[in-house]
Each structure stands twice: as structure tokens, then as C-alpha cells.
Amino acid sequence: MLSREQNDMLTQTDAGTPMGEYFRRFWQPVALVEELREADGPPVRINIMGQELVGFRDTKGEIGVLDARCPHRGAHLFFGRNEECGLRCVYHGWKFDRHGNALDLPNVAADSNLHKTVRTRSYPVREAGEIIWAYLGPAASKLPDGKLPEPPMLEFTRVSDSHRYVTKQRFDCNWAQIIEGDLDTGHFSFLHMPAPSVTSAHHTHSQADEQRLRWMRDDPMPQFDVLEHEAGFVAAAARVADGQKYWRMTQFLLPTHGTGPSTLPGETYHGFTIVPISDxxxxxxxxSWNPDRPLGEEERAKLDAGFALVCERDENYLPVRNVDNDFLIDRDEQNHRTFTGVKGLAEQDSMIQHSQGPILDRTKEVLTETDTAVVRFRTKMLKGASDLANGEEPVAPSLHHLFTARPGSWLASADMTVDDVMQARFGDPLGRVRDG
Ligand code: FES
Ligand SMILES: [Fe+2]
Structure with a gap:
């Protein structure tokens, strides 16, 4: 349970708020590369953390991210013309390059000082993992070591295009309850289960999946271990499984990266990164990425249609089953086939996270042992934000190597500790992938 003040601090990310300033120390995803593929193509709106920005790819193929409002009289540059290495406001023709320099101010007298002083704010940009990332934090000169961090080295950004699938989806609730839903891996025992009346004869899971489902259904109270490090933590949950233990390990990486915990060695990994639009x-x-092999056509088609952490989406990346249509819950399906009556694992998560309200009220909870990782997440985030508010810069943004880490599951003998299991599953105490 949090106090009202703590809940506000955790959930609010506009500029000037403690969490908003903390978020701005980290690179944030602002668009998919596919949205800005074409040089001199149409600009895109980028609304994140209460800020209105605009992105464009200039004539040379370089990406610019600028404040959305033209400094003259505030026209939105989304409607601007992307021409000859700059974005021109169509109201009175002011034009800016990707660094925010004013290239042309047609309604300003030639001898005016404005030609020297007018500029707009631009943000550092990188492309990694088919995502465009921007840094909205202070200038390098204001950071302790005098340089900007680089974007996190998440493993999916380091494999070739053929080995990964990347997309995005919009949710209409606060960012933190989505991370908490991922860390609370105990919910699988209910939320993602077949309806209690369904026997194996009636559905199509493989025998291995069937076994995993049974372990999860039979033990709704997994035991959690949290392995903390400077850039996040591993949340490991162990369930009793026919005299052994079935472990599911998920990675939380600061400030908003999460993963799916079910992957076995050789299978495809799944993860996500959230960026708030508003509170x-x-x-x-x-x-999704597979470090060992390219993703096949069939696997891609499945992801396109909504699979694993991906919702079924329309051409604007909006989920088809969403809060406005009650996630198309089918009560007959709920009675006879699935626990929720909602189609899709990602939609089942989304349904329940939206149902907690636009901003979950954490002053009114009754937490249990299975909320261990959720509590640790809140503590870590609140500490990061309040330390920064007290002048202590976070170290995580520059610890890139700690972000190359895998989630996954493992069946182990009952006496193995979490450290043994991490070693057995990943060959590393924190699931990190060594360079090589
Ligand atoms: S508002 Fe953009 S040029 Fe006037
Ligand atoms: Fe889930």
C-alpha cells in the first residue's frame, strides 16, 4: 500500500514532477522506424510524458525530434512541410533543421537580431531495434560525467532484423499498472487459464504446455525471490511441480522495460518498453526476439494477428479489444472455455490492468506475499525519483551492459536455490548475456 503522495509520485511523469525528471534521465521510445521510414516523408506526432513533440526524417535520412509548437505563434509542426533538410511551418514559413536551428524566417526583417536568436528545442535521437529513441533529459554538460548515456542495450536491439519482431500498442491507463501486471507473475494461475471445466481433451495445447498449465493452475501461490542490481531486478517465482519446482523468471529494467517469463532455451523471447503519453x-x-534463429513467416503472422505480448491492433496501433468495448468479453466463452472470456493473452492482461482504473489507487490495497516483486518495483522507482529530486543522479542510464538480460523458465529439483536456478537456466546470476 502506498500513501496518496507516494502514489502520485509513482504515477505522474510530466516534466517537473519527480518521476518525470527521473524518466527523462533514460532514453525513451518515441516511434517505430516504420513510422518514419522515408526521407522527406510525412512528420509524425510524438506525445510523451505530457510533452508534444514532432518527428521527421530529413532529406539526408537523419531523424529530427523537435518541440511540436512553432516558436513564432505556436502552430503545430505536424502540419509542416518536410523539405530540404528542415521542417517548415506552413503558417508563415519559419523553417528549422533537425538540430532546432532556424534556417529561414521569411517574415523577419533581414537585419533583425531574431535571425541569430530564434531556435526551437531539439532532442538527441538514436535508432535501435527498429525503434526511434529520444533523450528528453538535461544537456550533457549538466550531467555528472559530462556526457549523455546511450540507449539501453536490450537484447532485441542487438540481434539482426530477421531475428526479431517489433511493434507497439496503445493503452488507456497509467503506465505503472502495466509493469506491475508483468511483475506479478502469480496471476497466470487464474487470468490466463482455461475455464475450470475444460479438460485436456477439449483444447489444443501441446502436452508440454498442458503440463505447464497444470503446474500453474495447481499452485496459485508461487514463492518469489527478487535479485536486485543497479539497473533493475530479476523477479523469480517458483511453483510446486510434481515434486520439483517450476520457475519463471522475469526481468525488470529501469524504468519501464519488462519481459515474458515463460521462455525455455531455444524458444522466442518476448519483452516490452512503456512510455507514458499522459498519466x-x-x-x-x-x-519478440530469438537469438538463435530468424523468426519464421508463420511466427511473424501469428504476432501480427496478436500473440504473446502483442494485442490484435488496427493500422494506428490501437488494440481491437480495448477498454471502450469491454475487450469484447464473451460470457459463453468465459463459462466454457477460458477463465476470462477475453481472447488473447495480451488482451487478458490489458483488460485487468485497465479495470484497475485510469490510475490505480494504491492507498486501498491488501497486498500478499505474491506481490513481492510489485512492492519492490514501487520501492525502487520511488527511491530513484526521490534521490534525483535530492540531487543524486541515477547510475542505471549509463550501465548499458546490464540491460542485455534474458527472462525464462526452468524446471528444477526442489532443493535448488534461486541462484542455482539462474546459473542452470542462464549461466549467469542475473540472466545477463555476455558479449561474444
Ligand atoms: S506560427 Fe509558425 S511561422 Fe508563424
Ligand atoms: Fe499476464
Whole structure:
């Protein structure tokens, strides 16, 4: 349970708020590369953390991210012309390059000082993992070591295009309850289960899946271990499984990266990164990657249609089953086939996270042992934000190597500790992938 003040601090990310300033120390995803593929193509609106920005790819193929409002009289540059290495406001023709320099101010006298002083704010940009990332924090000169961090080295950004799938989806609730839903891996025992009346004869899971489902159904109270490090933590949950233990390990990486915990060695990994749009909406960038092989056509088609962490979406990346249509809950399906009556694992998560309200009221909860990782997440985020508010810069943004980490599951003998299991599953105490 949090106090009202703590809940506000956790959930609010506009500029000037403690969490908003903390978020701005980290690179944020602002668009998919596919949205800005073409040089001199149409600009895109980028609304994140209460800020209105505009993105464009200039004539040379370089990306610019600028404040959306033209400094003259505030026209939105989304309607601007992307021409000859700059974005021109169509109201009176002011034009800016990707660094925010004014290239042309047609309604300003030639001898005016404005030609020297007018500029607009631009933000550092990188492309990694088919995502465009921007840095909205202070200038390098204001950071302790005098340089900007680089974007996080998440493993999906380091494999070739053929080995990954990347997209995004919009949610209409606060960002933090989505992360908490991912860390609370105990909910699988209910939320993602077949209806209690369904026997194996009636559905199509493989025998291995069937076994995993049974372990999860039979033990709704997994035991959690949290392995903390400077850039996040591993949340490991162990269930009793026919005299052994079935472990599911998920990675939380600061400030908003999460993963799916079910992957076995050789299978495809799934993860996501959230960026708030406002305090009651966010973009969730979702990705799947397989370090060992390219993703096949069939696997891609499945992801396109909504699979694993990906919702079924329309051409604007809006989920088809969403809060406005009650996630198309089918009560007959709920009675006879699935526990929720909602189609899709990602939609089942989304349904329940939206149902907690636009901003979950954490002053009114009754938490249990299975909320261990959720509590640790809140503590870590609140500490990061308040330390920064007290002048202590976070170290995580520059610890890139700690972000190359895998989630996954493992069946282990009952006496193995979490450290043994991490070693057995990943060959590393924190699931990190060594360079090589
Ligand atoms: S408002 Fe953009 S040029 Fe006037
Ligand atoms: Fe879930």
C-alpha cells in the first residue's frame, strides 16, 4: 500500500514532477522506424510524458525530434512541410533543421537580431531495434560525467532484423499498472487459464504446455525471490511441480522495460518498453526476439494477428479489444472455455490492468506475499525519483551492459536455490548475456 503522495509520485511523469525528471534521465521510445521510414516523408506526432513533440526524417535520412509548437505563434509542426533538410511551418514559413536551428524566417526583417536568436528545442535521437529513441533529459554538460548515456542495450536491439519482431500498442491507463501486471507473475494461475471445466481433451495445447498449465493452475501461490542490481531486478517465482519446482523468471529494467517469463532455451523471447503519453495513457512497444534463429513467416503472422505480448491492433496501433468495448468479453466463452472470456493473452492482461482504473489507487490495497516483486518495483522507482529530486543522479542510464538480460523458465529439483536456478537456466546470476 502506498500513501496518496507516494502514489502520485509513482504515477505522474510530466516534466517537473519527480518521476518525470527521473524518466527523462533514460532514453525513451518515441516511434517505430516504420513510422518514419522515408526521407522527406510525412512528420509524425510524438506525445510523451505530457510533452508534444514532432518527428521527421530529413532529406539526408537523419531523424529530427523537435518541440511540436512553432516558436513564432505556436502552430503545430505536424502540419509542416518536410523539405530540404528542415521542417517548415506552413503558417508563415519559419523553417528549422533537425538540430532546432532556424534556417529561414521569411517574415523577419533581414537585419533583425531574431535571425541569430530564434531556435526551437531539439532532442538527441538514436535508432535501435527498429525503434526511434529520444533523450528528453538535461544537456550533457549538466550531467555528472559530462556526457549523455546511450540507449539501453536490450537484447532485441542487438540481434539482426530477421531475428526479431517489433511493434507497439496503445493503452488507456497509467503506465505503472502495466509493469506491475508483468511483475506479478502469480496471476497466470487464474487470468490466463482455461475455464475450470475444460479438460485436456477439449483444447489444443501441446502436452508440454498442458503440463505447464497444470503446474500453474495447481499452485496459485508461487514463492518469489527478487535479485536486485543497479539497473533493475530479476523477479523469480517458483511453483510446486510434481515434486520439483517450476520457475519463471522475469526481468525488470529501469524504468519501464519488462519481459515474458515463460521462455525455455531455444524458444522466442518476448519483452516490452512503456512510455507514458499522459498519466492515464501510454504506448507499449512490444518485441519478440530469438537469438538463435530468424523468426519464421508463420511466427511473424501469428504476432501480427496478436500473440504473446502483442494485442490484435488496427493500422494506428490501437488494440481491437480495448477498454471502450469491454475487450469484447464473451460470457459463453468465459463459462466454457477460458477463465476470462477475453481472447488473447495480451488482451487478458490489458483488460485487468485497465479495470484497475485510469490510475490505480494504491492507498486501498491488501497486498500478499505474491506481490513481492510489485512492492519492490514501487520501492525502487520511488527511491530513484526521490534521490534525483535530492540531487543524486541515477547510475542505471549509463550501465548499458546490464540491460542485455534474458527472462525464462526452468524446471528444477526442489532443493535448488534461486541462484542455482539462474546459473542452470542462464549461466549467469542475473540472466545477463555476455558479449561474444
Ligand atoms: S506560427 Fe509558425 S511561422 Fe508563424
Ligand atoms: Fe499476464
Amino acid at each position: 492515464t495513457s501510454c504506448w507499449c512497444y512490444v518485441y
